[in-house]
Amino acid sequence: MLNLDFSFLNWAVIKSNIVPGLLYSLQLTLVTMVGGIILGTLVALMRLSSKPWLQRAAAVYVDTLRSIPLLMVILWFYLLIPTGFYAAIAGSYGVDHRPELAAVITFTFFEAAYYAEIMRAGIQSVPRGQVYAGYAVGMTYAQCMRLVVLPQAFRNMLPVLLTQTIVLFQDTSLVYAIGAYDFLKGFLTVGQIYNRPDEVLLPAAACYFVISFSLSMLVRRLQSRIQIIR
Amino acid sequence: MSAWEQVQQSATVMCKSTVDETVYSSCFAGKGDQTYLQWLLHAWGWTLTVALVALAIALVLGLVIGVMRTLPNKAVVAFGEAWTEFFRNIPILIQLLIWYHLVPDIFPSLKAVPPVVMACIGLGLFTSARVGQQVKAGISTIPKGQRYAGLAMGLTLSQTYRYVLLPVALRVVLPTLTSESMNIIKNSSVAYAIGVVEMISFATQAGEETSLHGTMYLGATVLYFISAFAINRLAAVVEKRTKLAGALGGK
Numbered sequence: 001m002l003n004l005d006f007s008f009l010n011w012a013v014i015k016s017n018i019v020p021g022l023l024y025s026l027q028l029t030l031v032t033m034v035g036g037i038i039l040g041t042l043v044a045l046m047r048l049s050s051k052p053w054l055q056r057a058a059a060v061y062v063d064t065l066r067s068i069p070l071l072m073v074i075l076w077f078y079l080l081i082p083t084g085f086y087a088a089i090a091g092s093y094g095v096d097h098r099p100e101l102a103a104v105i106t107f108t109f110f111e112a113a114y115y116a117e118i119m120r121a122g123i124q125s126v127p128r129g130q131v132y133a134g135y136a137v138g139m140t141y142a143q144c145m146r147l148v149v150l151p152q153a154f155r156n157m158l159p160v161l162l163t164q165t166i167v168l169f170q171d172t173s174l175v176y177a178i179g180a181y182d183f184l185k186g187f188l189t190v191g192q193i194y195n196r197p198d199e200v201l202l203p204a205a206a207c208y209f210v211i212s213f214s215l216s217m218l219v220r221r222l223q224s225r226i227q228i229i230r
Numbered sequence: 231m232s233a234w235e236q237v238q239q240s241a242t243v244m245c246k247s248t249v250d251e252t253v254y255s256s257c258f259a260g261k262g263d264q265t266y267l268q269w270l271l272h273a274w275g276w277t278l279t280v281a282l283v284a285l286a287i288a289l290v291l292g293l294v295i296g297v298m299r300t301l302p303n304k305a306v307v308a309f310g311e312a313w314t315e316f317f318r319n320i321p322i323l324i325q326l327l328i329w330y331h332l333v334p335d336i337f338p339s340l341k342a343v344p345p346v347v348m349a350c351i352g353l354g355l356f357t358s359a360r361v362g363q364q365v366k367a368g369i370s371t372i373p374k375g376q377r378y379a380g381l382a383m384g385l386t387l388s389q390t391y392r393y394v395l396l397p398v399a400l401r402v403v404l405p406t407l408t409s410e411s412m413n414i415i416k417n418s419s420v421a422y423a424i425g426v427v428e429m430i431s432f433a434t435q436a437g438e439e440t441s442l443h444g445t446m447y448l449g450a451t452v453l454y455f456i457s458a459f460a461i462n463r464l465a466a467v468v469e470k471r472t473k474l475a476g477a478l479g480g481k
Binding site for chain 1: 315316318319320321322323324325327328331332335412415416417418419420422423429430433434443444447450451454455458459
């Protein structure tokens with residue numbers, strides 16, 4: 001029967017088991033967001049370039065990653081990244097934390113496909129006249145993109161990019177599949193230690209809910225602000 | 231022996247202990263009556279079953295929730311919003327774990343329910359929040375005047391929804407529902423965590439048994455591609471069939 005006594009979840013337990021997991025989940029989300037947006041913007045630029053082979057390569061990348069489940073992608077990357085690679089990029093830390101590092105790499109490449117579609121829509125939302133105006137004052141392609149188009153695209157798409165990041169935060173729980181020590185794993189570990197494997201799911205769900213819900217409220221406020229300015 | 235021959239071989243070989251020659255019955259090939267390829271197709275069946283049943287649940291509930299969120303009654307709207315936020319903001323993995331581990335603790339009579347059923351319910355409710363969101367968006371794209379016109383003509387509220395609002399709103403949201411259907415196939419992979427033998431579960435276990443991880447993953451990945459593509463095509467057909475004359479790109 002269910003035992004809803006959560007007194008085992010005292011601060012010492014939380015601090016030693018759950019906080020490291022939370023920190024890892026947040027780090028994973030932030031690093032992946034930054035990496036994914038940068039990579040995704042490059043892919044979006046490739047997809048909108050005038051070279052057919054670049055367009056095609058970007059389209060294959062995006063469509064492939066978007067039609068496979070994230071779990072499958074996590075398993076693929078974990079299988080394909082050679083063991084020596086972890087040691088090469090992070091030394092002994094890398095050897096001890098293979099799943100954690102693999103997740104960062106996987107999520108960056110995976111989320112890039114989703115961010116790329118958002119950035120493509122953002123770039124297309126900037127009127128063509130802006131590009132022509134940029135060229136007319138003598139800018140190169142790179143200058144025009146960096147100084148004229150991308151800042152506007154980024155700003156138009158900011159709420160969507162952040163919404164995708166909230167989805168990403170929830171998806172980080174799927175590193176469960178390769179056993180990385182994330183927020184959820186922290187709770188599950190405590191549940192195992194104190195023999196409350198089922199009950200511990202409730203505080204876990206509550207924490208994810210509070211974080212995702214408050215972030216989406218913030219995004220909603222930001223959205224209305226941006227709309228007023230324009 | 232090529233990888234695929236090895237996969238197709240009826241694989242008691244793979245599951246036999248090298249020490250005392252006993253065959254592990256928990257192993258996929260342990261019973262010796264099916265090849266790994268047949269098991270893969272079997273697992274594909276479970277993936278599609280979970281996805282399609284969950285999709286049916288999600289469409290029905292999503293329609294109800296979406297309509298509730300546009301009704302004039304504040305309490306009903308609040309319930310719809312709460313439902314949406316609740317199921318949208320908890321990761322699907324945690325939701326499924328709760329359905330499988332926690333819910334039977336609260337209602338002991340559910341202990342005998344197989345994990346597949348729990349996976350369908352969990353995934354269906356999770357997706358219903360998203361579908362509801364889109365249905366609501368679809369209804370709010372229709373000009374308010376249409377609703378008032380319906381009511382002014384003497385239609386009841388339910389008649390207004392049935393004959394005026396929903397026929398248009400559902401056509402508007404069809405493309406987004408397509409991508410939601412493709413998402414549900416992808417999300418069904420999470421059911422592996424509660425012991426449903428769908429493709430992820432198959433690929434990891436068969437990979438362990440045969441040491442042919444890449445081959446097993448590739449098989450599963452290809453079938454995911456095919457499933458997503460099939461749903462995409464199917465939705466295109468539905469979209470074409472249901473187009474309204476004179477609206478939304480119809481003839």
